[in-house]
Amino acid sequence: MRQPFVHKSPIPGLGLSAGITLSMLSLMVLLPIAGLLVQGFSAGIPAFLAAVNTPRTWAALYLSFRLSLVAALFNLVFGLALAWVLVRYRFPFRKVLNAAVDLPFALPTAVAGIALTALYAPNGAFGHIAKDWGFKIAYTQWGILIALIFVGLPFVTRTVQPVIEEIAREVEEASATLGATRAYTLRRVIWPMLAPAALTGFALSLARAVGEYGSVIFIAGNIPLKTEIAPLLIVIKLEEYNEPGAAAIGIAMLVMSFGMLFVINAAQVLSRKRMSNV
Amino acid sequence: MSDLSHPLSASTFRPAATEAPWLRITLTIAVVAILGVLLFAPLIAVFYEALREGVGASLATLANPESQSAIRLTLLVAAFAVPLNAVFGVASAWLITKYSFCGKAILITLIDIPFSVSPVVAGLCIVLTFGANSLAGSWLVAHGMPVVFAVPGIVMASMFVTFPFVARELIPVMVEQGRAAEEAALTLGASGWRVFFTVTLPNIRWALLYGVLLCNARAMGEFGAVAVVSGKIRGLTATMPITVEMLYNEYASVAAFTLAAVLALLALVTLAFKTLLEWRYADQLAATHRH
Amino acid sequence: MQIEIDDISKEFGTTAALTPVSLSIPSGALVALLGPSGSGKTTLLRILGGLEFPTAGRVLFDSTDATRLTVQERRAGFVFQSYALFAHMTVFENIAYGLRARPRAMRPPAAEIARRVTNLLDLIQLPDIGARYPSQLSGGQRQRVALARALAIEPRMLLLDEPFGALDARVRKDLRQGLRDIHDTTGLTTIFVTHDQDEAMELADLVVVMSMGCIEQVGRPQDIRARPASAFVRDFIGA
Numbered sequence: 001m002r003q004p005f006v007h008k009s010p011i012p013g014l015g016l017s018a019g020i021t022l023s024m025l026s027l028m029v030l031l032p033i034a035g036l037l038v039q040g041f042s043a044g045i046p047a048f049l050a051a052v053n054t055p056r057t058w059a060a061l062y063l064s065f066r067l068s069l070v071a072a073l074f075n076l077v078f079g080l081a082l083a084w085v086l087v088r089y090r091f092p093f094r095k096v097l098n099a100a101v102d103l104p105f106a107l108p109t110a111v112a113g114i115a116l117t118a119l120y121a122p123n124g125a126f127g128h129i130a131k132d133w134g135f136k137i138a139y140t141q142w143g144i145l146i147a148l149i150f151v152g153l154p155f156v157t158r159t160v161q162p163v164i165e166e167i168a169r170e171v172e173e174a175s176a177t178l179g180a181t182r183a184y185t186l187r188r189v190i191w192p193m194l195a196p197a198a199l200t201g202f203a204l205s206l207a208r209a210v211g212e213y214g215s216v217i218f219i220a221g222n223i224p225l226k227t228e229i230a231p232l233l234i235v236i237k238l239e240e241y242n243e244p245g246a247a248a249i250g251i252a253m254l255v256m257s258f259g260m261l262f263v264i265n266a267a268q269v270l271s272r273k274r275m276s277n278v
Numbered sequence: 279m280s281d282l283s284h285p286l287s288a289s290t291f292r293p294a295a296t297e298a299p300w301l302r303i304t305l306t307i308a309v310v311a312i313l314g315v316l317l318f319a320p321l322i323a324v325f326y327e328a329l330r331e332g333v334g335a336s337l338a339t340l341a342n343p344e345s346q347s348a349i350r351l352t353l354l355v356a357a358f359a360v361p362l363n364a365v366f367g368v369a370s371a372w373l374i375t376k377y378s379f380c381g382k383a384i385l386i387t388l389i390d391i392p393f394s395v396s397p398v399v400a401g402l403c404i405v406l407t408f409g410a411n412s413l414a415g416s417w418l419v420a421h422g423m424p425v426v427f428a429v430p431g432i433v434m435a436s437m438f439v440t441f442p443f444v445a446r447e448l449i450p451v452m453v454e455q456g457r458a459a460e461e462a463a464l465t466l467g468a469s470g471w472r473v474f475f476t477v478t479l480p481n482i483r484w485a486l487l488y489g490v491l492l493c494n495a496r497a498m499g500e501f502g503a504v505a506v507v508s509g510k511i512r513g514l515t516a517t518m519p520i521t522v523e524m525l526y527n528e529y530a531s532v533a534a535f536t537l538a539a540v541l542a543l544l545a546l547v548t549l550a551f552k553t554l555l556e557w558r559y560a561d562q563l564a565a566t567h568r569h
Numbered sequence: 570m571q572i573e574i575d576d577i578s579k580e581f582g583t584t585a586a587l588t589p590v591s592l593s594i595p596s597g598a599l600v601a602l603l604g605p606s607g608s609g610k611t612t613l614l615r616i617l618g619g620l621e622f623p624t625a626g627r628v629l630f631d632s633t634d635a636t637r638l639t640v641q642e643r644r645a646g647f648v649f650q651s652y653a654l655f656a657h658m659t660v661f662e663n664i665a666y667g668l669r670a671r672p673r674a675m676r677p678p679a680a681e682i683a684r685r686v687t688n689l690l691d692l693i694q695l696p697d698i699g700a701r702y703p704s705q706l707s708g709g710q711r712q713r714v715a716l717a718r719a720l721a722i723e724p725r726m727l728l729l730d731e732p733f734g735a736l737d738a739r740v741r742k743d744l745r746q747g748l749r750d751i752h753d754t755t756g757l758t759t760i761f762v763t764h765d766q767d768e769a770m771e772l773a774d775l776v777v778v779m780s781m782g783c784i785e786q787v788g789r790p791q792d793i794r795a796r797p798a799s800a801f802v803r804d805f806i807g808a
Contacts, residue, residue: 007378011460012470014377020369021385024362028437029391035407036399078312085309089302097310099553103317105492106545106552108499109397110519111538114526115320118327118535125323126315150316162565169295173620174653176294176640178667178722188670192657211396213502214519218526231398235506238405247406250399257394265387294620294640 036254040247051248056224057233061252064230067141068209071148076202079156080194086157087164104153109214116147117218139221144229147216148209155208156201163197199267207260211253324542328535339533340540347513348521348537352498354429355517359436359497364490367444372478375452376460386449392441400438401506404431427509432517435503440493447489448482450564455481484559488552488567495548499541570631570725570758571596572617577626579612586612588782589626594775596631599752600760601769604779605805610762611730613779617760618645618728630725646719646757648729652711654703660714661686661699667722689717692751709740713747720755727752729761733768745772766806770794778802 041048051057086098104112120127120137130137137143167190175185213231221227230253237246292298297305328336339345370389374382392400408425409415418425425431459481463473479486501519508515516524518537525534556567572594579587587609594600602610615621617628619640627636635643655663664686668677677685690696693713703711712732719727732748733741749772752759763769769776770790778785778793778801786798797803 009377010464011376011457012464013372013474017369017373017376020366021373024366025370025388028366028434028441029388032400032403032407032438033391035412036403039406039412078309081305082309082313085306088296089306091306091310097313099549100313100317102549102552103321103545106495106499106548107321108501108519108538108541108545110501110522111324111499111541111545112320114522114534114538115323115327118323119319125319146316150320153316168651168653170649170651170653171655172295173640174647174649174718175655175666175670177618177620177643177645177647178670178718179641179644180666180670181641182297184670188666189655207394211399213396213398213505218523231396231502234398234402238402238506243406243409243411246402250402253396253399257396257399261390261394292639
């Protein structure tokens, strides 16, 4: 990792900061990822494809991605509403609620996992309500969905809140003076201003959910082909000493993660282009 | 900004930039209710389950050797991982904000990689790179320095997942503050280290604290990456979250939830400090934290 | 449209932004609300536009009580100090906005909307910028687009809040004349808020001098100059 051209600067510390940065980056991040790629393709591409191309693997990847998508969509809608309510409305304990939104960021995933299981198991506070109505939440895909919603909850709200705060009231008033109803204003003026941030938050929520492990494995049931998430499959492969197999799935997940990172960055570039201050 | 007390202010008037009252009220109640179910209920459940057999029984489980060693190990891991990541954060922020060079965007993207990687994949990477079956790993094991299934591996895994935290908090703030102060100090004859400690550090201390806070919370609570790397060896490589899982799977419910409650308290304290910093020192934090 | 302001007062909490004021604006007049900041002139303008609700008093449009009308119902073209253009829409879409926002029954067909927008672009002397975005325009251009946008809805009156405030002196002169021309062309009752006495005196048919929520004097520019009604007016105009 050589930096091609550095402008000469009087500020000292270039060597030291570059040294620390590059060496730690290489050791802690780049080397491990290289190790993953090496191990995954060590037996050649056909072996890699064979490891990924099993029903169990596809089921796990598909399950993780599908449920993460649904959870992220829920978080998109709810996150927008939450952000709007927190920024625009006044009600008791608003500040406490605002701080609490970050709880899924701060709470260890294993803690969330067992807490959600306790709530939604058939004898849990919410679980037994479901049981009375004849369906199960914990140990089914619904349980996984709830866990994924939990971990992704803050993303859309936190990315959208600053944008809502920046909307000039005059723009909304202008729309009203031109004869638009409130609904029309929300649809044609406000939503387009929020859309890029909402999309970013959606992608972040999705990326987080796809890779989530700790919150999900307690409530999931972990039945292969039914409620087995991709990260769990990796752990199982490792426990079977099937390192190439685990590596193959890991690479598949890495590709998905980078794909979503790309979408996030593209959305941010798009929003910066269009919305310079008027 | 309409006043609702005067007789003339009939319900027909509503400021142009708000929704109808019925919509506001309904939306607020719905949002708060859903938040209660999704967010607060699990939090309450942790403490409820922990205290199911009384406070005494709960605290007694903390005296178990398992819980004790878990707490010690978690603190040990954080004591290594957090300062190391803080050093990296400061160094990389310095590099990126004080100098001009090509490839900054690439560097920042690389630093951000751990954010988009699943924790299990992170642990997997470390196992594959430093485990006994790898080039580096076999050398390390032969020299009595195992990484995987040992504390160094846990430290590395925790560092991986929290790698960008401090850098991400410092970079926007340092960009905003610019280079002028450091350059001024240099013209006055201060050495590099003196400039750093007397000029830069005081300016970034709250952003640094903020980043360290988040880094610490995540490092102590990390589960997925540590689960893969540690081998879950009781008394040796079982951190608090891992021990929570093991106790839970053995149906030692009170012990599991008590340990979980300790972690939850850590999360709440982190949130409290975070909110305090955002409230008091908003102008010295990244713009996204200013409300 | 004739406007009658009848004992309007406005309080924000305990602060009185407007003590009871009364004013009669003849149809088609170009009126300046002139005063220092805090005089209540913007508050009065916003009350006329329906963006604020008076604490007491009535507003009459052509002798009909309009106090309870919503913003949408008033059809008052409003030009904001910051112009408040929609950044994500082109100039064309901005100007067409009010027409497209109408319920289907009252909405003109697309071709008609396009025709009107083109005419308005000609009126503000910027025929070629329809496809540009507000971020690509200069301050003076944005001001004119905001004006065109307000005119598109065929308003009954035109309200402008410090329309020339953020612009440099040369641009301001051109736009002043532009506003005068548009007023003479459309014949609309036009009310603008300003703290610049030269502007008010030069442009307006009728000047309303305000201070601390009260109307100090109302009259034609030459009458106010000749016979200031109070020390405040004399100092403010003379300054």
